[in-house]
Amino acid sequence: MTGATPTAARSAIAPRTIIAAMFFGAMGLLPVAVTALGDPFLVVVLTRMIILALAALSLDLILGHGALVSFGHAAFVGIGAYAVVILAQAGITDIAVQVLAAIVVAAVFGLITGLIVLRTRGVYFIMITLAFGQMAYFFFVSLSAYGGDDGISMRGRSTLFGRDWLENDMALFYLALAVLLGGYVLATALVGSRFGRVISGTRENPVRMQAMGFRPFGYQLVAYVIAGCMAAVAGVLLANQTEFVSPAFMSWQRSGELIVMVVLGGLGTLIGPIFGAVAVLLLEEVLSPFSSHWRIGLGVVLILVVFASPGGLAGMLRRLTGRGA
Amino acid sequence: MINLFILQVLNGFQLGILLFLVAAGLTLIFGIMDFINIAHGMLYMVGAYLLATFAGLTGSFWFGLLIAMPVAILFGLLLEFLIFRRLYDRSHLDQVLATFGLTMILSEGVQAIWGSAPLSVQMPAILSGSVRLLGIIQYPVYRIAVLVVGLLVALGLYLLISRTRMGMLLRAGASNRPMVSALGVNVGRLFTLVFAFGAMLAGFAGALVAPVLSVDPGMGESVLILTFVVIVIGGIGSVKGAFIAAILVGLVDTLGRTFGPIWLQMVMDPSAASQTGRTLAPMLVYILMAVVLSIRPTGLFGRRIS
Numbered sequence: 167m168t169g170a171t172p173t174a175a176r177s178a179i180a181p182r183t184i185i186a187a188m189f190f191g192a193m194g195l196l197p198v199a200v201t202a203l204g205d206p207f208l209v210v211v212l213t214r215m216i217i218l219a220l221a222a223l224s225l226d227l228i229l230g231h232g233a234l235v236s237f238g239h240a241a242f243v244g245i246g247a248y249a250v251v252i253l254a255q256a257g258i259t260d261i262a263v264q265v266l267a268a269i270v271v272a273a274v275f276g277l278i279t280g281l282i283v284l285r286t287r288g289v290y291f292i293m294i295t296l297a298f299g300q301m302a303y304f305f306f307v308s309l310s311a312y313g314g315d316d317g318i319s320m321r322g323r324s325t326l327f328g329r330d331w332l333e334n335d336m337a338l339f340y341l342a343l344a345v346l347l348g349g350y351v352l353a354t355a356l357v358g359s360r361f362g363r364v365i366s367g368t369r370e371n372p373v374r375m376q377a378m379g380f381r382p383f384g385y386q387l388v389a390y391v392i393a394g395c396m397a398a399v400a401g402v403l404l405a406n407q408t409e410f411v412s413p414a415f416m417s418w419q420r421s422g423e424l425i426v427m428v429v430l431g432g433l434g435t436l437i438g439p440i441f442g443a444v445a446v447l448l449l450e451e452v453l454s455p456f457s458s459h460w461r462i463g464l465g466v467v468l469i470l471v472v473f474a475s476p477g478g479l480a481g482m483l484r485r486l487t488g489r490g491a
Numbered sequence: 492m493i494n495l496f497i498l499q500v501l502n503g504f505q506l507g508i509l510l511f512l513v514a515a516g517l518t519l520i521f522g523i524m525d526f527i528n529i530a531h532g533m534l535y536m537v538g539a540y541l542l543a544t545f546a547g548l549t550g551s552f553w554f555g556l557l558i559a560m561p562v563a564i565l566f567g568l569l570l571e572f573l574i575f576r577r578l579y580d581r582s583h584l585d586q587v588l589a590t591f592g593l594t595m596i597l598s599e600g601v602q603a604i605w606g607s608a609p610l611s612v613q614m615p616a617i618l619s620g621s622v623r624l625l626g627i628i629q630y631p632v633y634r635i636a637v638l639v640v641g642l643l644v645a646l647g648l649y650l651l652i653s654r655t656r657m658g659m660l661l662r663a664g665a666s667n668r669p670m671v672s673a674l675g676v677n678v679g680r681l682f683t684l685v686f687a688f689g690a691m692l693a694g695f696a697g698a699l700v701a702p703v704l705s706v707d708p709g710m711g712e713s714v715l716i717l718t719f720v721v722i723v724i725g726g727i728g729s730v731k732g733a734f735i736a737a738i739l740v741g742l743v744d745t746l747g748r749t750f751g752p753i754w755l756q757m758v759m760d761p762s763a764a765s766q767t768g769r770t771l772a773p774m775l776v777y778i779l780m781a782v783v784l785s786i787r788p789t790g791l792f793g794r795r796i797s
Contacts, residue, residue, distance in 0.1 A: 235584055282781055286788045289527055289583060293723045294784050297777040300716055304773035308766075418716065422529075422591045429588055459599040468592030472585050473577055 186437045190347055197339050209335045210407070215447045216342040217403045220349050222427035222439035224396030227353055228389055229425065230434030231362065233369040234284075235292045238299025239424050242394040244416030245272050246401020248306060251318055251411045261324035261332070265402050272398035275302070276391040284386050299421050306413040317412020324406055332406060342403050346440070349396055353436050356392070365389050366434075426468060494628045499749045500742065505634055507741025508641030512696035513714055514721040514733045515648060516689020522665040522728020524579055524682055527586045530570075530593040531693060532715025538563045538694025539701040539710060540601055543610040552615040552702065559698050560691060567690020571683055579682070594715070602708045609705035637699050644692070645734060652730055661685065665728045717744075720780045726793025736791065740776050747775040 193216065200208040221243050228234040249268035258264070279298045286294055312318050323332040331337045356362050368375045368382040375382050405411050414420070423446065431442025449467065453460035517531045541562050546555025574593060578586050618633040652658035663671045664681055672678045697710075704710065721740050725732025752768030759767065783791065 235587065237587070282785045286784055289521065289727060290723060290784065290788060290790070292527070292583070292587065293719050294781065296716065297720060297723075297780050301774045301777040301781075304777075305770060308770035308773070310766075310769075419595075422587075425584075426588060426591070429584065433584075457603075459603045461595040462599045462603070465592035465595035465599070468595070469574060469589045472581070472589040472592070 182435065182437055186350060189437065189440065190343070190350075193343055194340075197336055201336075206335065209339050211447065211451060213335065213339045213342050213407050214404075215444045216339065216346050217400050217407060218424075218427065218447060219440040219443035220342070220346045220403070221397050221400040222424055222431070222443040223346070223349055223353055223436060224393045224400065225424050226428045226431075226434065226436055226439040227356065227393045227396070228386075229428050230432075230436075230439070231357055231369065232365045232386055232389055234386065234390065235425070236283075236295040236390075236393075237292050237418065237421050237425065238279075238295035238297070238302070239393070239397055240416045240418075240420035241299040241302035242272050242276070242397035243401040243404060243420070243424075244302060244306060244411075244413065245275060246398035246403075247405035247411045247415050248312070248401075249398070250324060250402050250405040251312060251320060254320060254324070255312070259322070259325045260328070261326050261402065261406070264324055265399055268398040268402050269395045272394045273391050276394035277387070280387045280390040284383060284390065296418055296421070299416060299418055303413050303416050303418075306416065313412065315413060317410060317414065320405065320409045320411070323409060324402075338403075338406060342407075345399060345403065349399070350436065350440070353396075356389075357436065361385060361388070426464075430468075430471060495749065497625070498628055498630070499745050501630060501634070501638070503742035503745035504738065505638050505641075505741070506745055507738035508638060508645070509696045509700060510714070510717055510721050510741055511645060511734050511737035512641060512699075513693045514718040514725070514737055515645075515730055516685075516692045517718055518722040518725065518728060518730060518733045519661065519665070519685050520689055521722060523661060523668065523685055525668075526575065526579060527583050527590065528575070529587060529590040529715070530597060531689065532718050533594050533597040533711040534563065534567060534690050534693035535697040535714050536601060536706075536708070536711030537566060537597065538697030539704075539706045540605055540610070540697075541566075541694065542698035542701045543612050543706045544605075546612050546701075547610075552613060555612075556698055560695060563694030563698075564687050564691045567694070568683065568687050570690075571686040575686065576682075594711075598708055598711060601711075605708075607708055609707040611705060612701040614702040631703075633703060637703070640699065641696075644695070648692075648730065657684070717776065720776055723790055724780050724783050726790030729790070729792035732790060732792030740779070743779055744772075744776050748772040751775070 193212070196212055197209045200206065200212075221239070224242075225236065225239045228236055246268040249271060250264050253259070253264050253267060279295075283291060283294045283298065306312070307315050322330065323338070326332055326341070332341065357366075364375065364380050364382065364385045367378075367380075368386065372382055401415070404415065427442035427446050428439040429442070430445055431440065432438025446464070449464055450460060453463040513532060513535050516534075517528065520526055520528055520531070538559065541559035542552075542555050544555075545558040545562075546552050549555055549558070570593070574589060578589055581589075614633055618636050619631075621629045621631045622635070624630050650658075652661060660671065660676055660681060664676075664678065668678065671681075717740060721736045722733055724740065725734070725736035751772045752765045755764035755768050755771075758764075787793070
């Protein structure tokens with residue numbers, strides 16, 4: 167769990183911003199390119215990448231910067247997804263209202279669980295976040311009005327300003343991309359702020375932070391809640407992309423996959439987890455045509471990455487380019 | 492009502508015993524090696540599949556068990572040699588990731604080899620049928636056997652840890668690993684031994700339930716999470732804590748599912764009670780864990796951390 171030291175982070179800001187600009191620029195052009203190539207289905211895949219990248223980015227805020235290994239982050243994604251379905255069933259299809267509801271519910275859930283989980287450390291933290299994720303999972307399994315275990319299909323996507331623009335895959339893609347860009351800017355600002363310094367300072371040395379007069383608990387709680395709210399927004403988008411919601415969205419395997427994306431991309435780099443999400447979904451796209459058991463491949467890749475490369479893809483790149491980790 | 496209660500208490504004990512068999516290895520591995528093995532519960536599933544395969548091949552539950560157990564141990568040793576050994580001095584996060592990858596490989600691998608349809612295992616003839624207990628309830632002989640065998644294993648484990656030289660080393664390793672190593676104990680070999688032992692216990696638990704539950708690819712995951720709950724409630728590294736927590740979790744889960752809706756009916760109208768009961772019952776063990784951890788952040792028998 168070694169993070170970049172503050173000085174290294176400062177000197178790395180410029181290249182990281184360039185990489186981010188290149189990523190968002192390329193992503194903005196890709197749908198046009200794939201449609202021109204005559205494979206519009208790829209837009210759907212790209213949208214999934216963008217949405218899961220947002221979820222991974224939100225996890226990086228607490229996992230990368232706070233070293234809080236949350237194994238229940240998918241619960242927030244699920245809360246966002248169910249906010250869409252439950253409101254749509256009640257006749258409210260406006261995405262702004264749905265996002266607001268998702269954020270409020272996620273904030274309340276994050277606040278209550280955060281008060282308990284942040285009292286624990288290390289392995290206990292991992293396990294209790296896992297437990298709360300499972301609680302959320304079983305709660306939604308028991309909601310038989312919304313399909314229970316099987317989940318529920320949506321009659322249509324959310325509306326934007328009263329219009330059904332989002333039925334267009336392209337429109338949904340650009341909305342997701344804009345949200346991801348907003349999330350990235352927000353996360354970068356947060357990490358660079360005094361608030362973010364307290365969070366990473368606590369990761370490095372909690373005792374020293376306390377000696378300096380900070381109470382890390384409150385800062386960590388706020389970061390935990392913010393990360394949860396961002397993941398819930400990703401959930402709202404995910405429900406719209408699949409037009410189907412089920413408790414499987416928040417199973418512990420999904421939480422594990424989010425951790426995989428963050429670590430694969432590079433802990434605490436913000437842009438890294440975005441690439442991590444893209445890499446995991448690419449792997450799925452490449453492997454799944456060969457066998458329905460493609461997760462074996464993902465598992466093998468995961469073990470090999472851990473063996474070969476502390477620091478994930480970002481660490482591997484750093485070593486290849488000869489810059490010290 | 493009282494019959495049902497006794498029946499469910501017995502079932503709860505049985506679930507608790509099985510959870511303990513899986514959790515005992517896990518908590519030792521955690522406590523002694525400071526190693527998070529997400530994949531440990533998968534060995535339970537592997538044990539059940541091995542038994543189903545060998546019992547099918549030999550036509551006998553007992554021969555199946557006789558072959559499946561050494562194979563489960565060998566499998567545990569193989570995993571230790573190939574994967575875990577390289578992870579001991581890595582961060583918890585790396586360990587979580589690599590063993591999470593391993594759960595994917597094992598759960599998909601089992602489906603690739605045996606298919607996703609459940610397998611069934613013939614119950615041994617001697618242990619089939621049921622007996623009358625306390626003159627009021629009929630209980631299957633096999634389930635009683637599982638309870639007795641599980642309790643015997645727990646007793647054996649207690650004696651091993653508290654009365655033997657190896658147990659002494661395990662306890663010493665759990666409280667101060669560098670010191671044990673400095674005193675000339677081969678810690679690497681101790682680790683391998685604990686792994687083989689843990690794999691055997693988890694595999695044995697899987698083999699035990701194979702005749703009563705269906706052997707399917709989802710069985711590992713359901714137990715995996717519950718054993719985490721058990722070792723966290725009990726306090727990581729404490730076998731005694733794991734035993735008490737396992738029985739507690741087994742009872743709470745089993746009784747909650749059966750009696751939750753019934754008890755709620757005393758305070759609510761029936762339809763609301765049944766919905767609330769169905770919602771709350773699967774969450775009960777996690778609520779229990781949250782309550783325990785919010786009062787004692789290192790579990791019931793965990794060491795205090797500064």
